[in-house]
Amino acid sequence: MKRKVRISTAGTALICALALAAIGVPNSSLAAGKFEGKKITANFMASGTYDKAAAEVKTTFEAATGATVEIVAKPFDQLVQANLTDLATGTGQYDVISVTSWEADVYDKLLPLDTFIKKDNYGKEAGFIPGLLRPNQGTEYYDGKPVGVPYAIDGYAMLVRKDLLAKANVSWNWKTWPEFFSAMNKLKKTLPTTVSPFVFAYGATEQVPAIWLSAYDGYLLKKNGTYGLQTTQMVTALNVVKKSLKYAPSNAKALSIDEANQVFLNGNAAVVMGWPSFIRAAADNPAKSKVVGKWALSSIPGPGMVWLSAWNLGIAKTSKNPEAAWEFIKTYINEKNATTWMASLGIGSPFLNTFKGADAKAKHGHDYPQHADNLEAVKNAPWSFSAFLDVYSRGTGDFLSGKLTAIQTVQSWDKQLGKKKPAAGMIEAAKSSGLMEE
Amino acid sequence: MLKPLHWSRHDRKWVNLFLFPALFFVLFIQAGPLFYSIYLSFQDWILLSSGSPQGFVGLTNFKNATSDPVFIQSLKFTGFLTITTVPFQLLLGTLLAFLASGQSRFLQMSRALLVLPMVVAPVAIGTLWRLMFNDTAGPINNHFLNFLNLSGPLWLGDPFWAKIAIVIIEIWQWTPFVFIVISSAITMVPQEILQAAQVDGASRLQIFYKIELPLLAPAFLLVIMFRTLESLLTLDSILSLTHGGPGSSTVNMTYAIYNKGLREFDLGAASAQSWMFMLVATVLIFVIFKLTIKSEKKTL
Structure with a gap:
């Protein structure tokens, strides 16, 4: 019996590890059961793309960390309005918030992410397109500190x-x-x-x-x-x-x-x-x-x-589980996910390597090189x-x-x-x- | 005529005592926010900039509203919506109520079907009509008008037709309300009076004009009051169909206030506009209310 349990535990662990490897999340970043019993709520635009990707990540993240994630998807204007209301009034409905420049008025209600980013080498080192890390031209900033991490970048x-x-x-x-x-x-x-x-x-x-x-x-x-x-x-x-x-x-x-x-x-x-x-x-x-x-x-x-359209994930200052929220952000935003989702869902990757690989050029030569050039010229109104x-x-x-x-x-x-x-x-x-x- | 009921002095004391808790809650829940909004209407407060009101600004919020082109446009569209929808709803609802009055199974089924638009979720109605009004693939242009050899308009892309689209939805959705109220009022008309008139040789039209219509007057006024108020408060069909567009052509007062308060978070301006709106609505409802009382007295 004991042996059977061990085998099944090992099997589960192996499956989890394989699943994590498949979506490209470094195993070291997801300590199993680290957030057992914690619950976070993340919101995304209901576009059939960002929210669909979030649903994929939810399963993996929950299995790996023990935390529960509720994904809330709303159409664009409802999402922005919900974000503004939630942040301005300090209601605290969301831990992880999808923000764009439209929420700039309430950036002071988002947690500065500089310490998280520094701790995890999550800036240029993670492979983001350097231009997108400029303050409020890809990455949302408040008071000289980043309050968001870009996950979907697009330019007209x-x-x-x-x-x-x-x-x-x-x-x-x-x-x-x-x-x-x-x-x-x-x-x-x-x-x-x-x-x-x-x-x-x-x-x-x-x-x-x-x-x-x-x-x-x-x-x-x-x-x-x-x-x-x-x-x-x-x-x-x-x-x-x-x-x-x-x-x-x-x-x-x-x-x-x-x-x-x-x-x-x-x-x-x-x-x-x-x-x-x-x-x-x-x-x-x-x-x-x-x-x-x-x-x-x-x-x-x-x-x-x-x-420019730059969707970022940020953490509300009211979040009771900012560590779990940050872990979710890292699980969602990484080079492998972004490259996969750009091809399967059309989400604009913020990572440089998405556009550089031989596969990208062979399969998406009619699209990616020009898209990368276009992103050089984008600006936020x-x-x-x-x-x-x-x-x-x-x-x-x-x-x-x-x-x-x-x-x-x-x-x-x-x-x-x-x-x-x-x-x-x-x-x-x-x-x-x-x-x-x- | 029956005398109005009067409480004795002893009973009145107890009645007041029992009434007090309910009155307290009504005052607290209803009047509290109302008084707070009066206070806010004289304050400068944009929630996104500050967590509390930023000071007394006198009548500035009211003055700004009267010079705000979107608010002025919203006043016009609110009037247009009320004037065009309420009479149509009244006419159609009454007509349907008379046509569907009776006890046959078919009429009973018709009555149930006629009420359906009123019980569909407003957002679903907006989505449904958005598909119907689609200028290329929608059935109105593509089938109905095409069949009549007419080229349909850009329903939601043209300011005039977008207004008409909202009017059509409102009439379609709320005629059943008039139908229900008038239907039930018709059943309350004493059959003996109608039969007596028939015996006296009155025609169907005379019976309708001379007997049924005066007896139905209180119900009509009730319906007018409810529909006028509801029409002033229209939001869901605009929100789900046009978002106030194209441009600001279908922004009504409720939508304008909603925008000011919950999108711009300008709570001072939104409160001022709400009070201006409430003043207009109160005057209208007061007039209708007076007419209702007058008509009820006449009927008694």
């Missing part, structure tokens, strides 16, 4: 149909929006009526700033740290948004992100602008896409900035959640619907945000990335 990009563009003798190496429009004009002449040159989720008005940010050659914050824009440049940028609509399907103003991506996947658009992480896995899957082997990743035209969603995003919607002209839109933004300031960390980040008035 374009996916192009190589075959259709080649047929029209059009290059996808556009540097500016006028060059892009000239390419679209050429392309339009050669496309069948069922295929539009361009598609974008204009119906998701919170996404439309990606276009005007890329077309806007000006600052986003004034010298004194308040929100401010350069009118002439912004009017030009807004007009680019309207012009781009001419190349999109007639129902483009009503398209959500998923719907716009689907237009491309169905072969009904030659170029789609969006977050690559939301489309790349489907685009390479023959069951979901008609464009397998026909597409390539491209960059978006300038002269403005490429919008220094906006608070409310400034973004209720002023810039809504104003963009009013502009698109024709309720406001470009100049009225800019004036309305100035009026609503003229005296407001974003969080201090964002001001610093804007200064360092050239988005602040000099």
